[in-house]
Amino acid sequence: MARALAAAEVRRRRGRPARLSREAILDAGLALLEREPDEPLTLARVADEVGAVPAALYRHVGSQAELLDGVLARVIGGIPLEIRRRARWETQLRDWMTGLRAHLLRYPAALRLIGSRDRTSPPWLELAASLVAILEGTRLRGAELARVQLWVMQTTMGVVIEEAAVALPDQIGAARASLRGMSAGGREKLAPLLPHLAALDADAFFDFVIEQTLAALKGRLE
Secondary structure, eight states, X not given: OHHHHHHHHHHHTTTSOOOOOHHHHHHXXXXXXXXXXXXXXXXXXXXXXXXXXXXXXTTTSOSHHXXXXXXXXXXXXXXXXXXXXXSOXXXXXXXXXXXXXXXXXXXXXXXXXXXXXXXXXXXXXXHHHHHHHHHTTTTOOHHHHHHHHHHHHHHHHHHHHHHHHSOHHHHHHHHHHTGGGSOHHHHHHHGGGHHHHHTOOHHHHHHHHHHHHHHHHHHHHO
8 A cells, every 4th residue: 555655646747757766666677567567568558657757767676577577576576585484384384375366356357467377577586496495394395396396386376366366256156157058068067066166255265176176285295
């Protein structure tokens, strides 16, 4: 909220030369991400937000990629701080998964900032490194640690991406509306489950995902 108010104050000062800083530019980018999540985050839009020309931003953020990395760092930067460092690895892993989900559902547009075919944002890799640090609290090392880290990250992100795109109740409602288009055999299998799926709470379901992840990991360690 404070960042959004700061960006609003910058907008109110338009007509005077903008007093730019890296902090103000990233604050404005984050405010845009919150206010207009479906629009691409560009240097031109951020420049307009702070009342400057795009060229003026390059002194503080050297490129479009640097802008996106900086804004993404704002979104996910608090996640490692919410991990209870003195807790057991199981608790830390739960903190990591729930923290990632909470942050990305608050800023779903940030999912587009994570990477592309040939580049992954460094703040995202820092988040992956924090997961590795947690998993090192187990006996996992080397190739097994690499596989488990990727499995946990992709499991978490798979649920978050689905939820960010369409809320769980809407997913179930859409499935119910599409039953008529299914084959008779497929409808016979799925229809009885829909009332149970409709009763699911998104937070409770994610807790289920975490519990299954922990159980599978403990079983592998044993």
